[in-house]
Amino acid sequence: MKKLFLTFLLFQSLLFADSRTIYDIRGNSWLLDANMTLFLGNWRTATVTPIQHGNYKNVIVNGDTDVKSVALTFDDAPDENNTYKLLDILKEHNVKAAFFMIGGTMEDDNITVTKQTYAQGHLVLNHSYNHPRMTNLAQSDMSLQLTRTSQKIESITGQYPTLFRPPYGSINATVVDTINEHNMTTVLWSLDSLDWTLQDPEAVIQNVTSNVRNGDIILMHRNRVSVAALPKIIENLKEKGYTFVKLDGMLGVKAYRFFDTLSY
Ligand code: ZN
Numbered sequence: 604m605k606k607l608f609l610t611f612l613l614f615q616s617l618l619f620a621d622s623r624t625i626y627d628i629r630g631n632s633w634l635l636d637a638n639m640t641l642f643l644g645n646w647r648t649a650t651v652t653p654i655q656h657g658n659y660k661n662v663i664v665n666g667d668t669d670v671k672s673v674a675l676t677f678d679d680a681p682d683e684n685n686t687y688k689l690l691d692i693l694k695e696h697n698v699k700a701a702f703f704m705i706g707g708t709m710e711d712d713n714i715t716v717t718k719q720t721y722a723q724g725h726l727v728l729n730h731s732y733n734h735p736r737m738t739n740l741a742q743s744d745m746s747l748q749l750t751r752t753s754q755k756i757e758s759i760t761g762q763y764p765t766l767f768r769p770p771y772g773s774i775n776a777t778v779v780d781t782i783n784e785h786n787m788t789t790v791l792w793s794l795d796s797l798d799w800t801l802q803d804p805e806a807v808i809q810n811v812t813s814n815v816r817n818g819d820i821i822l823m824h825r826n827r828v829s830v831a832a833l834p835k836i837i838e839n840l841k842e843k844g845y846t847f848v849k850l851d852g853m854l855g856v857k858a859y860r861f862f863d864t865l866s867y
Contacts, residue, residue: 625655626665629814630795630822632806650772650791659779665793666818666853672846673819674853675700676792678730678768680720680825681713688830690716690723696837701850701858702825703730703768703790706752714759721760726850726858729753729767729787737769737778745781753787753860762859766790766850788856792822796832799824804831812839820850 628647631640654662666674675693680686680702693700702720704727709717721727731737731748732755740748749767757763765787769778772791782789794814798807807828811821823829837847851858 624665624668625651626668626793626816626819627651628664628791628793628795629816629819630797630810631814632797632800632810634800634802634806635797646772650774654791659774659776659789661783662774662779662789662791663820663854664791665816665820666848668816668818671817671844672848672853673794673815673821673840674848674850675821675823676703676768676790676850677701677829678703678822678824679734680704681708681716682825683712683716685825685827685830686716686720689825689833690720690725692830692833692837693725694723696834698837698847699724699726699849700847701726701728701766703728703766704752704756705730705734706732706755707734709755709759717756717759721762726764726766727756727760727762728764728790728850728858729756731767731770734770736771736773738773738775742777742781745778746785749782749785749787764858765860766856766858786860790820790850790854792820794819794821796821796823796829796836798826798829798832801826801828804828804835807832808835808839811836812843815840815843815845818853820853 628651653659654664681704702725729752732751737745753763767782767787768790779789796807796811
């Protein structure tokens, strides 16, 4: 009996081995000074350690570490300029990505680019309504950030996104609980391109191509530095043998609310 139990434990540990590893967040740049590097390192450890210890439910950092694939994610779209440029580059290289969008910016011309992003096969996902630190909000306001944005996206694309990326990656137990209560999944990243330093595309290319690992979720933004860096990043990672996959496929989750017609 004991032997059987041990065999069971061994089987379980094999089953849930490396593919479920939660990475430390990577990404560095010669543009960051020592203080900023230290600050960022501390933030990453403080954010990821509770996830690695299983304290937060349903918070994603990376995909399957056994598979040589990566997922590109772009935050802070839509806008009337750089989002279009990113779409053109992705189309040219036949890569599908995830766009975590800000609900409050989806007005006028930005509705068109949001529609186009979805029509070109990319994921249009939730990045809050007006980009607050969720940890500073009352729970009712957290809920509004989630629902208003997903409803807005649904009104434009017809799909209600259930993947949410908190602005600044700022989470705590209450934020995560609230996201889960809305049947949504929190998606962070495992490789920060550091394009938000907004200076040198070469620094971004060097950072991403030297730090990449199997199953990385790569954080980028709809800014001019990522527009400049993206073609070389795609070419270099393809040369290294990485496949670009869509976030939902990588994670084996649904990106949008699924209405089961049988239940009506
Ligand atoms: Zn953002």
